[in-house]
Each structure stands twice: as C-alpha cells, then as structure tokens.
Amino acid sequence: KAGVTQTPRYLIKTRGQQVTLSCSPISGHRSVSWYQQTPGQGLQFLFEYFSETQRNKGNFPGRFSGRQFSNSRSEMNVSTLELGDSALYLCASSPFGGNQETQYFGPGTRLLVL
Amino acid sequence: ELKVEQNPLFLSMQEGKNYTIYCNYSTTSDRLYWYRQDPGKSLESLFVLLSNGAVKQEGRLMASLDTKARLSTLHITAAVHDLSATYFCAVTGNQFYFGTGTSLTVIP
Numbered sequence: 001k002a003g004v005t006q007t008p009r010y011l012i013k014t015r016g017q018q019v020t021l022s023c024s025p026i027s028g029h030r031s032v033s034w035y036q037q038t039p040g041q042g043l044q045f046l047f048e049y050f051s052e053t054q055r056n057k058g059n060f061p062g063r064f065s066g067r068q069f070s071n072s073r074s075e076m077n078v079s080t081l082e083l084g085d086s087a088l089y090l091c092a093s094s095p096f097g098g099n100q101e102t103q104y105f106g107p108g109t110r111l112l113v114l
Numbered sequence: 115e116l117k118v119e120q121n122p123l124f125l126s127m128q129e130g131k132n133y134t135i136y137c138n139y140s141t142t143s144d145r146l147y148w149y150r151q152d153p154g155k156s157l158e159s160l161f162v163l164l165s166n167g168a169v170k171q172e173g174r175l176m177a178s179l180d181t182k183a184r185l186s187t188l189h190i191t192a193a194v195h196d197l198s199a200t201y202f203c204a205v206t207g208n209q210f211y212f213g214t215g216t217s218l219t220v221i222p
C-alpha cells in the first residue's frame with residue numbers, strides 16, 4: 001500500500017501571502033490530521049478531518065483552515081502568512097481516527113516564510 | 115490541557131551501551147505511542163501501549179507503560195548507530211499530544 005503523500009514538499013512564501021498544502025491519505029483511511037512541527041513548539045495538532053467534516057481543532061488562529069474531499073484527500077490553507085508560520089507541516093492518516101488508532105505520517109511540507 | 119514531557123531532551127551514547135528515555139504525562143490517557151523521526155524525515159510508528167503494565171519489544175528497543183505513574187519508558191539495549199534519531203512519545207485525549215522529543219545520537 002502506498003503511504004501518505006504530501007505536496008509540495010518545499011515551499012517558500014513571503015509574509016502576507018497565503019498557501020495551500022495537500023495531503024493524500026493511505027488508501028482506505030478516512031481520517032486525516034494535520035500537525036505543525038517547529039523546533040521551539042514541537043509537534044502541535046492543527047485539526048482532524050473525517051468524512052469531509054472537521055472533527056477536532058487545535059489551538060491555532062483562524063488563519064489556519066482545512067478541508068477534506070470525498071476521496072479523503074485533504075488540504076490545509078494558511079492565509080496572511082507570518083514569519084512564525086515557518087515550519088514542517090505534517091499530515092497523518094488512520095482508518096477511522098478519533099485518536100484510537102495509530103496515525104501514519106506523511107513526509108511533510110517544509111514551509112519557509114520570508 | 116494534557117502535558118507530555120520527555121527526558122532527556124538530548125542523549126549522546128556510545129555504541130553497545132544501554133539507556134532509557136522517559137515519558138511523563140499529566141492526566142489519564144487511553145493509550146501511549148512511541149514514534150521515531152530521522153533527520154529531515156517523517157514520523158514512523160514504533161509501538162502502541164494500551165494498558166497498564168504493557169510491554170512491547172522490537173529489536174533493541176523495548177517500551178513499557180505504567181498508567182498509575184503516568185509514565186512510559188523506552189529502553190535501548192546495546193545501542194547501534196542506526197538508532198540515532200529523535201524519539202517522540204504521544205498520548206491521546208481528544209487529540210494526539212506529543213512529547214518534546216528526545217534526540218538520540220549513538221557514537222561509534
């Protein structure tokens with residue numbers, strides 16, 4: 001089975017721009033979660049989607065949003081980028097989510113905001 | 115909010131030695147996970163521990179869980195260079211809460 005894929009792998013943006021990241025889960029997995037990883041804050045949960053619905057949300061401002069499509073693929077969007085948004089963004093998938101299953105992580109998208 | 119702490123944050127050890135990484139968490143959790151992350155790579159699942167006293171072993175790594183003490187340990191036996199990575203524990207509440215990570219370097 002193919003693993004979780006994320007595109008693009010690297011991005012450079014400037015402050016004030018917006019960005020969209022994409023995640024394709026493992027085939028058959030319906031839950032997708034997004035995380036931000038930075039050296040200072042570690043791994044922080046952004047949100048989880050299941051069957052096209054946001055099931056849970058972390059403590060991030062409204063500039064961070066996401067969605068999930070009927071094929072379980074997910075996108076996250078960050079608007080009005082700030083320097084502090086520079087991070088590795090990881091998505092993870094699991095069959096049903098709800099934090100009762102192992103999450104399988106993609107390779108991440110490394111975002112640099114200048 | 116559930117807090118997860120790991121120690122040490124950095125660990126440099128010689129090949130062939132044994133060591134333990136500790137993971138403490140602040141409130142009751144259903145389960146505990148250990149993940150490994152190589153530099154520039156994503157997280158790889160190592161173990162999931164589901165109940166008090168659970169022990170899982172894979173190669174030179176052994177993980178255990180004490181839910182009463184809210185403590186998990188990851189024990190490394192006879193370290194080899196290939197084990198150099200960052201190790202994260204994670205517990206679940208309404209989401210996954212990850213520890214700070216332990217950066218392990220195994221020196222020949």
